[in-house]
Amino acid sequence: MTALTPAISVRGIEKSFRDLAVLRGVDLDVAPGSIVALLGSNGAGKTTLVRILATLLRADAGAASVAGHDVRGDAQRVRESLSLTGQFAAVDEVLTGRENLALVARLRHLPDPNGIADRLLARFSLTDAGGRRAATYSGGMRRRLDIAMSLVGDPRVVVLDEPTTGLDPQARIEVWDAVRELAGAGTTVLLTTQHLEEAEQLADRIAILHRGVIVQDGTLDELRALLPQATVETVERQPSLEEVFLAVVGADGASPDEASAPKEVDR
Numbered sequence: 001m002t003a004l005t006p007a008i009s010v011r012g013i014e015k016s017f018r019d020l021a022v023l024r025g026v027d028l029d030v031a032p033g034s035i036v037a038l039l040g041s042n043g044a045g046k047t048t049l050v051r052i053l054a055t056l057l058r059a060d061a062g063a064a065s066v067a068g069h070d071v072r073g074d075a076q077r078v079r080e081s082l083s084l085t086g087q088f089a090a091v092d093e094v095l096t097g098r099e100n101l102a103l104v105a106r107l108r109h110l111p112d113p114n115g116i117a118d119r120l121l122a123r124f125s126l127t128d129a130g131g132r133r134a135a136t137y138s139g140g141m142r143r144r145l146d147i148a149m150s151l152v153g154d155p156r157v158v159v160l161d162e163p164t165t166g167l168d169p170q171a172r173i174e175v176w177d178a179v180r181e182l183a184g185a186g187t188t189v190l191l192t193t194q195h196l197e198e199a200e201q202l203a204d205r206i207a208i209l210h211r212g213v214i215v216q217d218g219t220l221d222e223l224r225a226l227l228p229q230a231t232v233e234t235v236e237r238q239p240s241l242e243e244v245f246l247a248v249v250g251a252d253g254a255s256p257d258e259a260s261a262p263k264e265v266d267r
Contacts, residue, residue, distance in 0.1 A: 007188035012062035024212035037203035046192040083155040093135035104152040120148040140171030
């Protein structure tokens with residue numbers, strides 16, 4: 001894959017389940033080392049497209065490639081190049097964080113699985129928790145471990161399908177930081193989400209999938225430019241409680257009456 005070759009290329013992908021057309025001709029390119037958010041509501045077809053890219057589902061029509069490998073004709077090379085993290089963390093709760101990572105490394109027949117585990121624990125700030133069972137991890141820690149497991153073997157492309165589903169705000173921020181680090185290290189990330197803030201925070205480009213087709217694809221600024229220019233309106237603003245408090249007690253803790261009263265001077 002050259003610098004000009006998309007890390008993910010999708011052309012005219014179609015997929016139906018009986019009489020239900022889920023994908024109706026999807027076109028999408030993801031540049032190497034970028035984060036692209038595939039934004040859409042439930043039922044828009046995001047997970048179906050992800051499953052096709054991961055060779056878990058065969059498209060009815062169209063073509064797609066990952067890292068230059070055709071998903072239909074070269075599925076094994078696609079699986080070597082792509083790692084998929086689903087909507088729910090796939091960690092083994094009985095194992096420790098280190099054991100989860102080492103197990104994946106052994107399944108991939110990689111040398112030094114324990115060393116790989118330790119490096120990924122450090123990368124995702126999980127070293128101190130590495131010896132604890134995953135069942136004791138918070139939601140954010142479990143998700144970070146899940147993403148770390150997806151990086152065993154250094155895949156060139158990582159697909160995160162609704163990575164913050166069910167997480168509280170703090171855990172969501174932890175996952176966002178992990179995703180930014182992935183892209184910062186050169187990994188290509190395709191992120192599916194229905195959270196507008198998530199796409200706004202993370203994505204270099206945003207593709208909006210609606211009723212089985214990409215209806216818009218661009219940077220955040222390009223998408224904003226589709227709307228009329230904002231108008232300036234005057235809005236009456238009520239003072240905050242903090243402002244009321246400071247006006248009553250004074251910035252230094254003295255009330256306005258006390259501040260203005262003459263002070264006695266010792267003679």
